[in-house]
Amino acid sequence: MSTIAETASRGQTRRRMRVDGWRWAGRIFLVFMLLYTALPMIWMLITSIKSGFAATQFPPQWWPDEPTLASYQKLLDPQNSVGQDFLRFFWNSLFVSTVTTILSVIVAVPAAYAFSRFSFPGRNFLFFAVLLRNMFPAVIFLVPLFILMRVLGLMNTHGSLILTYLTFGLPLAIWLLKGFYDNIPVQLEQAARIDGATRFQAFIMIVMPLSTPGIIATAIYSFIGAWNEYIYAYTFLSKNDQLTLPVGIQRFFSENTTDFPGLMAASFMMSVPVVVLFLILQRYFVRALTEGAVKH
Amino acid sequence: MAPPVRSDEQGHATVTIVTGKAEARRRLQPGRSGTLRKIWEHRADYAYVLPAIAVMLMVIAYPIYYTIELSFFKTPPGLQLRDKTFIGFDNYTAILTSQVFWKVTWNTLIWTLGSTFISFVLGFATALALHRDFIGRGVLRAILIIPWVISAVAASYIWKWIYHSDFGIIGAVLVGLGLADRPPNFIDNVSTVLPSLIVVNIWREFPFAMIMMMAGLQTVPDQLLRAAKVDGASAWQRFWHVTFPHLRNVSVVTMLLLAVANFNSFIIPWIMTGGGPSNASHIWITHIYELAFGRQRWGVASAYSVLLFLILMTLGYFYVRALSGNERNEGSA
């Protein structure tokens, strides 16, 4: 009797140990991934509060002897030429990203709705054409777009970027939104139409409010995509006062190759808007991506 | 069941006008007039997609056409395109016989496969580790996603500083631990530059795989896992026989999306090394960019683009197949 009980309890312990083994492996792995993810960002922050001299020490100062916000002050000071440039770039990025986002939503919402609800001839073809756009690298479009922009007289304007980013972001935006519309029962619109709404009213009054999370998610994606875009901005813009942040920073620091605290501070400042946006709205952000990709 | 009893009474031939959802039953359409008629009947539906299509046509269809055209011409520097001359497939033969091409292709292969595979494995593993609820899970997840959100330009500079040959922190740590005599030169070294850049790329990309796989994990039916547990399957067996097969489609889509993104990446190698040293970190995209905008060889760059295009079409085919495979499974479930 006692032996059986003993065996049973030993089996229990072994079982628990095996389960715990997996759990511990998972925890250790997560710690490793956390370090991999966070340490570079932490090092960026630490460097950004060093003086230029402190940053170029060997061995490095793990924590600066004299922490200073000088780099940030320089970047944000409108009196200073560096600050003027940086604020200018920042404003340009904000402008381009915001306009792109608004236009994306305006164009993507009806398109996604149509792809989700209607079945007109060529619907599947068009939808896959839109999706396939995502497969092609910027470079393929770069040369002809470069020429197209010259023809349209949009070289060195923000219009060239907005137009390009719009097409860049549209496929994903349409895809994400379609996922949302697919999940809204068609009976709701039918009910609305029977209740006296036209098709358009049903869309505006019933479907639109329900797809707000999707629209928010789409907007964040467009914004972040436009904010971080580099290659078109790098190619289309050459005048200093037009540059967006990624290009502007690169221009600036290819001239000042040793100002690492400044570079780190600028990288940090450039990341702040998108990271804040992401942290506030991450619920929608993650959901949208997965609704599109996983559920249908 | 019983045949429709009234068929003999109503046996007269009805001329059917094709309307409505053709996708429900795709049959041969009765001639062109049927299709035109359908298009006409759905004219209102097109209004919804028209803005999107118009923008796409202008900024996508035209460039694709133009790239293909240009790939058959020799273009003088400076983009006076009136002066281009037709040279047939010369650009293509020039590419395929050049040494740089094979070097760059090899780099692209390593870069794409390495980044994709490792990002996916790390992302999947993280998703699994995060699947069980614990205190601080939400915060941890948010932190892990941040690298994916921030600009690749910022990421490139951060890592460039970390890899710095004189003041880089990794070098300092290695020296401090006595593992190296002096800080190693990561990105100015032909043999270490590509792996070093891949580490940066994975840093930015594994969160994407993580999000996708987390969402996939949520769709694994609890009942199946419980049934497997009752049947005596161990944690590993449950993963291998239930979870993993269930996630096959999501995995394929995720890997394809990663592969395409990696194949198309530009910023990290461009900013961190510019393709150097001696082409060791040049991949297709950076090489094309340099050909076009650095050396103004538009014809060759276009030919490169067309080749790239063909490769991506192949990948795209599998992508669409994986997507519709997803749909099929949903339908049968």
Next chain:
Amino acid sequence: MAHVVLKDLVKTYGGFKAVNDVSLTVNDGEFVALVGPSGCGKTTTLNLVAGLVPITSGDIVIGDRVVNDLDPKDRDIAMVFQNYALYPQKSVYKNLAFPLQMRKLPRDEIDKKVKEAARVLDMTHLLERKPRELSGGQQQRVALGRALVRDPAVFLMDEPLSNLDAKLRVQMRSELKRFHQDLKATIIYVTHDQLEAVTMADRMAVMNGGYLQQYDSPAQVFAHPVNMFVASFIGSPAMSLIPLEASAANGDTVLTSAEGWSLKLSRLNARKVQRATTKKVVLGARHSTIKLHKSEVSSAIPAKAFTVEPTGDVTFVQAFLSGAIVNISVSPNIAVAPDEQIWLEFDQERMHLFDGETEMALKAD
């Protein structure tokens, strides 16, 4: 209220005919059920009447208007959906008010009508809730209320009870019937559950494969199904259908089974069988018209009990005859065991005979 006429209604999707020449009239104040298995075209028919799907050909008349090309909003109809289709972001009050707002009624009138509907349906206390905070039955009631406030000419209902649990379904069934009687409303009701149709409808339209099979009162459909499909679809457990062969012997008409036994037909039934296109005849019998004997009786056919299902007030016995399943109901105090030898006696007056080729019911004249 108004009557509804469907005339030669056709709906095709590509090459697929979902609705085939359906013609029927729903009288003013009548409760008509469209019933059939899934995919039979009943929901499509309802959507055609609602105007949610464009018709391919034929006519739809509501009241005295041909509504073929009218938008749903202009057809003066209300619809209750299977999943209720309550607007999730609106409160119950706003859900009920929405159809009135769309008709631009003055605010105080909307308020009056909504409160009246809420009172009738006993849900005044729920007005400020959101649909997701309601139980299934309550949601169902709100959906009904939203149809009710409008005072439409016709109510269309698409399987409104199928998402409810069994107990609630029975309760809502009687409420709906009450609702119909009180309002004298014209109702077209789609269901796959023949029991709902039989219990509630004045007339039922049985559909299959896009064709209207039979359109009559439940009692008539039950007593005189026009073909084998209707016979097997209406009634539970299903009517037993036994394939047999007709032959003449000594001036009598006899149905013979491949198993060897035969059944002598009454004069009336013999006349029916003579009208069959071939010798193949299918005998149909409802469970209550078959008498089960535990010992041999002259006119009864030997069989073996296969399963025995006591339900309390009645026990169902299943047996096989000529390869067909035969359902018999017996009083619970008759004990039958599986595999026991039994004898089955068919009631000549209440049996159905079908042509084995065309599957149509055979008639005497």
